[in-house]
Amino acid sequence: MNSKFSRVCVVGLGYIGLPTAATLASRGLDVVGVDVNEHAVNTINQGKVHIVEPELDVLVRAAVLSGNLRAVTKPERAQAFIIAVPTPFKNGMKPDLSYVFAALEAIAPVLERGNLIILESTSPVGTTEALAQRLAELRPDLGTPTQRSCKGGVHLAHCPERVLPGKVIRELVENDRIIGGYCPCCAAEAAGLYKLFVRGQIILTDDKTAEMAKLTENAFRDVNIAFANELSLICDGQGINVWELIRLPNRHPRVSILQPGPGVGGHCIAVDPWFIVDAAPEHARLIRTAREINDAKPRWVLDKILTRAERFKNPRIACLGLAFKANIDDLRESPALKIAVELAQCCPGELLVVEPFIDALPAGFDGAANARLVDLDEALEAADLVVVLVDHDVFTAVPREALAEKIVIDTRGIWN
Ligand code: SAJ
Numbered sequence: 001m002n003s004k005f006s007r008v009c010v011v012g013l014g015y016i017g018l019p020t021a022a023t024l025a026s027r028g029l030d031v032v033g034v035d036v037n038e039h040a041v042n043t044i045n046q047g048k049v050h051i052v053e054p055e056l057d058v059l060v061r062a063a064v065l066s067g068n069l070r071a072v073t074k075p076e077r078a079q080a081f082i083i084a085v086p087t088p089f090k091n092g093m094k095p096d097l098s099y100v101f102a103a104l105e106a107i108a109p110v111l112e113r114g115n116l117i118i119l120e121s122t123s124p125v126g127t128t129e130a131l132a133q134r135l136a137e138l139r140p141d142l143g144t145p146t147q148r149s150c151k152g153g154v155h156l157a158h159c160p161e162r163v164l165p166g167k168v169i170r171e172l173v174e175n176d177r178i179i180g181g182y183c184p185c186c187a188a189e190a191a192g193l194y195k196l197f198v199r200g201q202i203i204l205t206d207d208k209t210a211e212m213a214k215l216t217e218n219a220f221r222d223v224n225i226a227f228a229n230e231l232s233l234i235c236d237g238q239g240i241n242v243w244e245l246i247r248l249p250n251r252h253p254r255v256s257i258l259q260p261g262p263g264v265g266g267h268c269i270a271v272d273p274w275f276i277v278d279a280a281p282e283h284a285r286l287i288r289t290a291r292e293i294n295d296a297k298p299r300w301v302l303d304k305i306l307t308r309a310e311r312f313k314n315p316r317i318a319c320l321g322l323a324f325k326a327n328i329d330d331l332r333e334s335p336a337l338k339i340a341v342e343l344a345q346c347c348p349g350e351l352l353v354v355e356p357f358i359d360a361l362p363a364g365f366d367g368a369a370n371a372r373l374v375d376l377d378e379a380l381e382a383a384d385l386v387v388v389l390v391d392h393d394v395f396t397a398v399p400r401e402a403l404a405e406k407i408v409i410d411t412r413g414i415w416n
Helices: 017-026 038-045 056-065 098-110 127-138 168-174 184-194 207-238 242-247 272-279 285-309 335-346 376-382
Strands: 007-011 030-034 069-072 080-083 116-119 155-158 177-181 202-206 316-320 350-354 371-373 385-388 407-410
Touching: 007 017, 007 098, 017 030, 017 056, 017 069, 017 080, 017 168, 038 056, 038 069, 056 069, 056 168, 080 098, 098 116, 098 127, 116 127, 116 184, 127 155, 127 207, 155 184, 155 207, 177 184, 177 207, 184 202, 202 207, 207 242, 207 272, 207 285, 272 285, 285 335, 285 385, 285 407, 316 335, 316 376, 335 350, 350 376
Parallel strands: 007 030, 007 080, 030 069, 080 116, 116 155, 177 202, 316 350, 316 385, 350 371, 385 407
Antiparallel strands: 155 177
């Protein structure tokens, strides 16, 4: 394909940056991936991956073998720079943009006139504009974009990533892509890059609207999950099976309720709605309440487990899953992890943790002598209580006979 972009530098080789870098490399571009984590850089240069995501290993191996993808610890010159670093929150649910600004500062020395900078990290409204201001300070010589015009200097856009962990490789290509330009010329430049690999529609807007669009998608999902979680508490008190219940209104043509669970985890849905609340605390009442409902669910599950365990002097509790959702290894903000760690601290018995996607218990369990990482068969054999915290396929496939005479707490409704 004829394109002005032949060399791209991707800053941040995590769940978004690495798949994006490998996808661009698979389209024949020369891609330099940058990460401060040397272990990640070395692993990628061996054609391997440091994270679990279906099909990513094959894509990265091919990209590295072809010579189109290289990982380094410092940015190098390129025509386009993609920033895909974390935007967590810090104390008081305030956005922590330190990684984004550190990435900009790292690329600033190698930038040239005409380059394109894309912010993919989910960001509060105004972040792209703040980057433009910072860039003007860092490299006044570049004709950096100011006052909504790039004046033919450096182009800047926010193109939020919107892929679902577990389906990243497919969604990266097939999803529609929102491109928010700092000015219309910036948006057009960025569209030229995404056209190289996106099969979905490319929709142009301004940077602020793009920032808010991404936050809105995740807040919408959070509110819908909070509705399901609230229903699960109501149904529990009334002796109604919430999963059976939800199937019924969902047969209505205009009702589509999501699923309750042990809480909402991950680095996106459990975090991003707070960026809206932080910016408009007086108006974002529903969004805040949804966050509070979802954040309270792990405590409710924990209390339920402890109540059911009371009849045993030293209960053996099998906790199935630690990840924040099914079939991935990601433990960030995971409600399952929160519940299991607390259980290890307050349970008098033994905790048999099953998580097929990790090799050792994470740091949260340090000092918890009563907790062990075991395989599924051992846990099912020994446990008095079986608690499903994650709907990994291997758990869904457990034959019902293996659960006979066990107390089962199924927070995901997989054995309904
Ligand atoms: N969950 C439920 N019930 C449901 C659906 C999800 O309890 O019915 C829980 C999950 O178990 C998990 C959490 O919510 O703990 C979040 O999982 P998810 O699958 O809803 O979303 P993420 O965080 O993996 O990815 C989301 C996606 N956003 C939307 O679907 C609107 C994805 O498209 C975004 O790219 C991603 O956030 C992101 O990076 O922002």
